[in-house]
Amino acid sequence: MTIDLKLLHHALALARHRHFGQAAAVLNISQPTLSRNIAALEKQLGMKVFERSHRDVVVTPAGEDVLKIADELVGRAEALSNRLELLRDGRGGRLRVVAGAYIDDIAVQPAAIELIKANPSLRLEILEREWTAALSSLMSDQADFAVADILALRDMSSLRVENLGVLQGVYFCRGDHPLLAKSEPKPDDLREYPFVMPGISLSRMSFIAEIDSGMRIDERGGGVLPSIAVSSFRSASDIVAATDAISLGHPTQIADGLAAGHFALLHLPWMKKLPSVEMGVAWKRERTLLPAARAFINLIRKHIRAAQAAESLATSRRRRRPPGIA
Numbered sequence: 001m002t003i004d005l006k007l008l009h010h011a012l013a014l015a016r017h018r019h020f021g022q023a024a025a026v027l028n029i030s031q032p033t034l035s036r037n038i039a040a041l042e043k044q045l046g047m048k049v050f051e052r053s054h055r056d057v058v059v060t061p062a063g064e065d066v067l068k069i070a071d072e073l074v075g076r077a078e079a080l081s082n083r084l085e086l087l088r089d090g091r092g093g094r095l096r097v098v099a100g101a102y103i104d105d106i107a108v109q110p111a112a113i114e115l116i117k118a119n120p121s122l123r124l125e126i127l128e129r130e131w132t133a134a135l136s137s138l139m140s141d142q143a144d145f146a147v148a149d150i151l152a153l154r155d156m157s158s159l160r161v162e163n164l165g166v167l168q169g170v171y172f173c174r175g176d177h178p179l180l181a182k183s184e185p186k187p188d189d190l191r192e193y194p195f196v197m198p199g200i201s202l203s204r205m206s207f208i209a210e211i212d213s214g215m216r217i218d219e220r221g222g223g224v225l226p227s228i229a230v231s232s233f234r235s236a237s238d239i240v241a242a243t244d245a246i247s248l249g250h251p252t253q254i255a256d257g258l259a260a261g262h263f264a265l266l267h268l269p270w271m272k273k274l275p276s277v278e279m280g281v282a283w284k285r286e287r288t289l290l291p292a293a294r295a296f297i298n299l300i301r302k303h304i305r306a307a308q309a310a311e312s313l314a315t316s317r318r319r320r321r322p323p324g325i326a
Contacts (some may be wrong), residue, residue, distance in 0.1 A: 004044075004267075005073065005074060007037050009027075010029075010034055010038065010041075011041055011050075012067060012071060012074060013027050014034065014038060014057060015067050018058070019057060021117030026298075027228070031115070047060075047063075047066075047133060048060050048063065049062070049063035049066055050063060072140070075141045075142065077131060079205075086110075094125055095123070095124050095144060095292050096125040096142065096143045096144050097125070097126050097127070097143055097144065097145060097147065097296065098127040098146045098148075099128055099129070099148065100128075100130070100131055100136065100145035100279075101128060101129070101131075101149045101198035102169075102233055103300075103304075104232075105232070105234065106304070107304045108300055109308060110303045111296060111299035111303050112159055115296050115299055118240050119239075121309075130200075130230075130231055131200055132201070132218065133221070134146050134148050135153070136221075138159075144283065144287070144289070144293055145282065145289065145293060146282045146283070147279065147280075147297075148279070148280070148282070149204065149278065149279060149280075150163065150278055150280035150282060151201065151204070151277070152202070153280070153282045156316040158285055158286075159284060160287075161281070162280055162282075162297075164280045164300070165279055165280060165304045165305065165308055166278050166281055167311065168250070168251075168274050168276040169275045169276065170248070170249065170278070170314075171248055171253055172240065172244060172246070172247060172254055172263050172264065172265050172266060173240060173245075173264055173266055174244070174262065174263060174267060176242065177244060179193070179266060180266075184211075184265075190210075190212075190266075191212065192242070192247045194214060194225065194227040194228050194246075195208055195214070195246055195248075196229065196230060196236045196246070197226050197229075197247050197248055198229065198231060199223045199225050200218070200231065202222065204277070205224045206275075207246050212226050213227070214228075221274055224238050233253055237249065237253070237257065241262050246266065248275065251263040251310060252310045252311070255310070261293060263275075271288065279304060302310075
């Protein structure tokens with residue numbers, strides 16, 4: 001049995017909007033055409049995908065399984081079409097990248113600015129996601145490659161993984177936080193305050209396990225959620241600046257806030273070393289990275305090296321300061 005991908009695409013649109021008129025408008029076709037196409041799909045499948053009423057359109061239990069498969073097939077078809085355009089002339093098509101919440105801020109966005117300036121005709125899509133969502137986007141073909149913490153990705157046989165460098169984090173709070181009155185805060189002292197950051201992988205749970213009383217395992221997504229889970233570092237830093245929440249970030253991300261007195265670093269004497277993450281790029285093993293992707297990755301690597309240099313400078317400055325507040 002051969003199923004027209006166009007019919008599957010139309011079924012997905014109808015499932016999202018649950019209304020023939022609205023779905024038809026989004027698809028830029030007439031409502032009768034959409035009705036005929038859905039009927040044709042159900043005839044080919046030999047089952048009802050939707051239940052109709054005067055007010056609503058509901059997916060049947062069997063239809064839910066059909067639409068899961070349809071979503072994967074349509075996504076793969078769109079990804080293939082997009083890659084062929086990029087391959088044909090190097091400029092057409094859309095390069096799609098998913099980035100972890102920290103590395104997006106540190107290196108991906110600055111690299112994107114350089115890439116766009118050098119290639120104004122390039123069409124680029126950047127998705128900023130917390131760790132589990134970034135992995136999901138990569139595996140469902142919503143991105144050509146991912147830039148993220150790669151510790152847990154190395155064991156995935158379906159992926160190719162390339163190291164970009166190690167980045168070290170620092171714990172921080174707002175500039176007049178009550179914790180700053182303690183010269184040597186203990187884990188219990190930090191547990192009195194909420195921890196805010198994007199979700200992280202299970203392999204990085206030690207970063208907050210001792211100090212976040214509200215941390216929990218996300219059984220659905222497979223990652224770790226802090227007391228206050230956000231999707232971007234910018235959201236986390238805004239919350240820290242306005243509340244007693246504490247967070248974790250890279251020195252380059254909070255340098256301006258530290259200089260202005262909006263943020264302060266937390267010195268945690270029981271920690272032998274600050275948390276560090278191995279950043280890298282990952283893509284599906286059956287894919288070949290195209291020249292545009294390689295050019296982008298090289299720019300990302302350059303900005304990671306710049307962040308490492310700034311990190312080393314910040315570390316040397318902290319070591320010259322007396323014990324207490326970092």
